[in-house]
Amino acid sequence: MLGIVEQGLILGLMSIGVFISFRIVNMADLTVDGTFALGGALCVRLFSLGLNAPVSLLLSLLAGAGAGILTGFLHRKLKINVLLAGILVMTMLYSINLRIMNGPNLPIPKTSVSASLGTFEQVAGKDPLADLFEPSAPAAAPQKEIAKHRTFENIFLGTADGQDLLLLSAIVLICVALTGLFLRTELGTALRGFGTNPSGLESFGLPKTLMTLLGLGLANAFVSLSGGIFALYSGFADVTMGQGMIVTGLAVVMLGEILFVRRKLVYGIFAPILGGIVYQGILAVVMRYGYRIGFRASDMKLLTALFIVAVIGFGLIQTKKRMKGKFRLSTIFGGGVGRD
Amino acid sequence: MIKLSDVSVVYRKGEENEKCALKNATLQISQGDFVIIVGPNGAGKSTLMKVLLCELAPTVGTYYLNGKSMRGFSVTQVARWVGRVFQDPNSGIFPDLSILENLSIASKKGVRWLRFRSCPQKAVSLLSLLGLGLEKNLNTRAGDLSGGQKQALAMIMAIISDPKVLLLDEHTASLDPKSSVKVMELTRQINEQFGITVVMITHNMPFAEQYGNRKWKIEEGEVYEYEYRPPVCLTRSENPFPLVGDQRRCAPKCV
Numbered sequence: 001m002l003g004i005v006e007q008g009l010i011l012g013l014m015s016i017g018v019f020i021s022f023r024i025v026n027m028a029d030l031t032v033d034g035t036f037a038l039g040g041a042l043c044v045r046l047f048s049l050g051l052n053a054p055v056s057l058l059l060s061l062l063a064g065a066g067a068g069i070l071t072g073f074l075h076r077k078l079k080i081n082v083l084l085a086g087i088l089v090m091t092m093l094y095s096i097n098l099r100i101m102n103g104p105n106l107p108i109p110k111t112s113v114s115a116s117l118g119t120f121e122q123v124a125g126k127d128p129l130a131d132l133f134e135p136s137a138p139a140a141a142p143q144k145e146i147a148k149h150r151t152f153e154n155i156f157l158g159t160a161d162g163q164d165l166l167l168l169s170a171i172v173l174i175c176v177a178l179t180g181l182f183l184r185t186e187l188g189t190a191l192r193g194f195g196t197n198p199s200g201l202e203s204f205g206l207p208k209t210l211m212t213l214l215g216l217g218l219a220n221a222f223v224s225l226s227g228g229i230f231a232l233y234s235g236f237a238d239v240t241m242g243q244g245m246i247v248t249g250l251a252v253v254m255l256g257e258i259l260f261v262r263r264k265l266v267y268g269i270f271a272p273i274l275g276g277i278v279y280q281g282i283l284a285v286v287m288r289y290g291y292r293i294g295f296r297a298s299d300m301k302l303l304t305a306l307f308i309v310a311v312i313g314f315g316l317i318q319t320k321k322r323m324k325g326k327f328r329l330s331t332i333f334g335g336g337v338g339r340d
Numbered sequence: 341m342i343k344l345s346d347v348s349v350v351y352r353k354g355e356e357n358e359k360c361a362l363k364n365a366t367l368q369i370s371q372g373d374f375v376i377i378v379g380p381n382g383a384g385k386s387t388l389m390k391v392l393l394c395e396l397a398p399t400v401g402t403y404y405l406n407g408k409s410m411r412g413f414s415v416t417q418v419a420r421w422v423g424r425v426f427q428d429p430n431s432g433i434f435p436d437l438s439i440l441e442n443l444s445i446a447s448k449k450g451v452r453w454l455r456f457r458s459c460p461q462k463a464v465s466l467l468s469l470l471g472l473g474l475e476k477n478l479n480t481r482a483g484d485l486s487g488g489q490k491q492a493l494a495m496i497m498a499i500i501s502d503p504k505v506l507l508l509d510e511h512t513a514s515l516d517p518k519s520s521v522k523v524m525e526l527t528r529q530i531n532e533q534f535g536i537t538v539v540m541i542t543h544n545m546p547f548a549e550q551y552g553n554r555k556w557k558i559e560e561g562e563v564y565e566y567e568y569r570p571p572v573c574l575t576r577s578e579n580p581f582p583l584v585g586d587q588r589r590c591a592p593k594c595v
């Protein structure tokens with residue numbers, strides 16, 4: 001059960017990145033898939049090279065920021081459409097990640113990697129509800145070995161189960177607090193302004209390029225950090241671990257917004273965290289009972305994408321009914337994608 | 341303070357549908373002037389604005405601001421001296437931010453760092469000068485204001501960082517008559533009380549009559565002046581320049 005919250009926090013951290021690019025700077029940045037894996041790959045590689053976990057995480061965070069900055073650069077300086085720029089960098093990162101790991105995946109030393117590597121859902125969905133339903137199961141239940149190698153504990157803390165949660169919550173809270181503080185500064189306010197009116201900001205002497213680099217760098221830093229944490233948490237990095245992460249992240253952001261439309265806590269960056277936990281809960285339930293209708297872990301992406309379509313469709317119907325739209329559709333796709 | 345010497349702008353140069361939007365414009369605007377620009381659609385008014393904003397480099401000729409050639413300057417660099425408000429009420433403000441946040445962004449020019457945002461008292465007192473009651477609800481989302489309020493806010497935002505010139509491209513066009521009068525009065529105040537030079541494009545003939553000390557007409561890319569009075573505000577001006585050329589048409593040749 002704790003696993004859900006833990007993985008939800010990791011997912012939420014990643015979704016803050018998606019939130020920043022899609023909602024705050026208003027750009028459909030697809031680099032995310034690549035940066036999540038980059039964070040994981042680099043973190044595990046650095047860790048196995050002997051660096052300690054915090055430093056490895058910090059360096060992979062910086063690498064992620066670099067990837068975001070590259071996307072921004074391609075978009076602003078070479079005038080490549082944001083979507084394409086993101087896909088280009090994501091594709092580059094695929095090769096780079098393989099190089100970093102020297103193979104399609106890389107386990108953390110001294111942890112045995114079982115057969116089931118793969119995307120976030122396939123790993124994180126490994127029945128974290130088991131401890132709730134099978135309390136009689138031995139402490140080191142087999143599913144835990146796959147979903148979680150307890151590397152985290154070994155690295156940071158002692159042994160008890162709640163400590164992972166504590167540590168993850170602390171990391172997430174610090175991230176949220178720092179971002180919240182940043183968004184209060186002059187630069188952060190300008191970044192938020194940039195999202196709704198990039199040219200308007202230019203007339204106050206702030207170049208679009210700078211703000212784009214800042215926004216996408218920040219967003220991908222979060223994604224990469226989350227990828228690194230996830231890799232340490234699950235005990236390995238895999239080149240496919242970021243696959244479809246952008247869709248998952250967007251679904252989490254929307255889920256968070258549905259749950260917290262009224263209050264914009266910390267400029268809204270709190271919503272993805274709660275969205276992440278809820279998403280993870282849904283994932284766990286689907287994984288546990290879905291097999292009865294022939295559901296597989298790999299179907300989760302389909303479900304997630306359909307969820308996004310449904311949310312957008314529902315929002316459209318709402319606006320058509322002249323009700324006050326809950327979701328700012330224009331910022332998801334209407335205005336976000338095509339706009340420069 | 342603004343000088344265009346022999347500026348022409350050609351869109352799609354070298355292509356088949358090449359369009360000469362501004363022809364050999366030689367103009368001077370001095371400090372404190374309130375210039376009104378009128379002319380039919382497609383005459384090249386907005387093109388002239390874009391040149392003044394450095395959004396568009398002149399195809400030939402040079403644009404001088406404060407005696408400096410602006411060739412190679414970017415919009416963001418020129419923003420230090422130039423404020424602007426355009427037709428679309430959402431283009432001058434940041435709709436998702438509160439009024440206070442809008443003002444705090446506008447109160448500074450250029451790159452900023454990690455200082456916590458503040459809103460200068462001057463901005464708020466300017467806002468209360470408007471009499472629209474905006475200063476009472478500083479936490480209102482700017483996007484929720486009415487068009488006229490947005491335009492007024494945009495004007496305040498454009499001037500609180502103390503620009504030398506304010507460029508207005510049909511800034512009253514999307515407002516109802518009452519709001520436009522309010523915004524025009526604000527424009528006049530900005531010009532007369534703060535001594536900020538104003539260049540304004542309008543299709544509203546009564547406004548063109550009533551306001552401004554210099555009137556320009558643009559037709560097919562040719563600019564000429566049809567009325568000149570000395571500027572009202574002379575406090576900050578250095579001896580206003582004489583007429584650019586009364587009723588003088590620029591030579592209708594294009595590059």
Ligand SMILES: Nc1ncnc2c1ncn2[C@@H]1O[C@H](COP(=O)(O)OP(=O)(O)OP(=O)(O)O)[C@@H](O)[C@H]1O
Nearest residue numbers: 351352359361379380381382383384385386387388
């Ligand atoms: N980006 C562009 N590419 C090609 N031609 C352009 C471009 N922008 C403007 N033009 C042409 O230049 C001419 C002048 O345009 P401009 O926008 O300056 O007109 P305007 O005087 O502002 O008109 P309006 O009163 O409708 O705003 C028009 O004929 C227009 O077709």
Ligand SMILES: [Mg+2]
Nearest residue numbers: 385386387509
């Ligand atoms: Mg125009």
